[in-house]
Amino acid sequence: MxxxxxxxxxxxxxxxxxxxxxxxxxxxxxxxxxxxxxxxxxxxxxxxxxxxxxxxxxxxxxxxxxxxxxxxxxxxxxxxxxxxxxxxxxxxxxxxxxxxxxxxxxxxxxxxxxxxxxxxVPLAVALGGPHRTEIPIKLSLSGDDEQLERAYAAARAAGFEAFKVKVGLDLPTDLHRVRRARELAGPDAFLGTDANGGWTRAEAITAVPQLKAFGVAFLEQPLEPRDLRGTKAVRQLGLPVIADESVFGMHDLVDVIEAEAADVVSLYVGKSGGPGRAVRMAEVAAAHGLPVLLGSNGELGIGAAAQLHVAAAVPRLSSYPSDIIGAHYYTEDVLAKPLDSDGRRVRLGDAPGLGVTLxxxxxxxxx
Structure with missing residues (x-):
């Protein structure tokens, strides 16, 4: 039946x-x-x-x-x-x-x-995986001076060792924030940046050499989502670019691929329209040499579990940590038992479906 x-x-x-x-x-x-x-x-x-x-x-x-x-x-x-x-x-x-x-x-x-x-079976199996059972993760740092210092201290207390710094607000302040984040995290810590489309082409081109000097690993969404030609130009300056806001569905992904506007694609289960579609987009990206990572819209426990299973099921996951932050970001958790995450990575269980309970x-x- x-x-x-x-x-x-x-x-x-x-x-x-x-x-x-x-x-x-x-x-x-x-x-x-x-x-x-x-x-x-x-x-x-x-x-x-x-x-x-x-x-x-x-x-x-x-x-x-x-x-x-x-x-x-x-x-x-x-x-x-x-x-x-x-x-x-x-x-x-x-x-x-x-x-x-x-x-x-x-x-x-x-x-x-x-x-x-x-x-x-676990959702990752139903999606064609898993290709991996542990997903490295990072946390966003933002704010200035004391705010940034409090954010870093809280992130370290939660176990995080990899970070991305929010930029795209005001270029001099942005660069000061990245410099201070590097000082706090130390010379060997993984550090990326995310402009959320907030920079102009001129600002991004000015920023890239300085970001490289700070040992930044990547620049996420430097320009507004549809400026793929400009994003390609920024990418050619030698700092890897992650496409985020530029990619919602499959058509957006194809546009980014054809424009050669990204080194990595940040996929969301939400932007993609669901877990199966996210995995299919990752397969298309992989076929064109692009790895993916799982980006975040501040998902709760259910959404974070979906992120985890998709990250486990995609064929080519970037070495850059994903943003599966789940219970870490909010003042309370919605799950009866939190995801198995220590701030450095989140681990896949063997329970059926999403493997979580509200x-x-x-x-x-x-x-």
């Missing part, structure tokens, strides 16, 4: 960032996040969980819009449909709802979780 989607429920939650680790980037501060948790129940009694990790400043989506579209549009259309192939459900969501990548990804994560639990109080919030 075919397993079908029996019900889709949601629960909303808002969490505050750890004030010491609060990210201040070119797009503004990320001090709190409203999330929508998604539960898919199947006709076989299996449940899968997902997470809509979206902020209006970043994607134009939030918990309110996600809840509205899932309840009024996606859930009615998906209920009664076969659970597999999950790609068919994703295609149906695309026909019903334009854009809103993070909203559809939240449902997709829950569908993939339910599918992997039905098979009684806290009991949150499980009671679904409706």
């Amino acid at each position: 075919t397993t079908t989607i029996a019900a889709i429920q949601t629960a909303r939650i808002t969490l505050n960032a750890d004030p010491d680790l609060l990210v201040r980037g070119a797009r503004g501060p990320h001090d709190r996040s409203e999330f929508l948790l998604v539960r898919v129940s199947t006709s076989d009694g299996v449940e899968g969980y997902g997470e809509v990790s979206a902020t209006p400043l970043w994607s134009g989506e939030d918990g309110t819009t996600a809840d509205h579209f899932i309840r009024t549009l996606l859930a009615p259309a998906l209920t009664g449909q076969p659970l597999t192939p999950v790609a068919a459900a994703e295609d149906l969501m695309d026909k019903l709802l334009h854009g809103n990548h993070f909203t559809k990804a939240g449902v997709s994560i829950a569908l993939w979780d339910a599918f992997a639990r039905t098979l009684d 806290r009991d109080d949150l499980l009671r919030e679904f409706r």
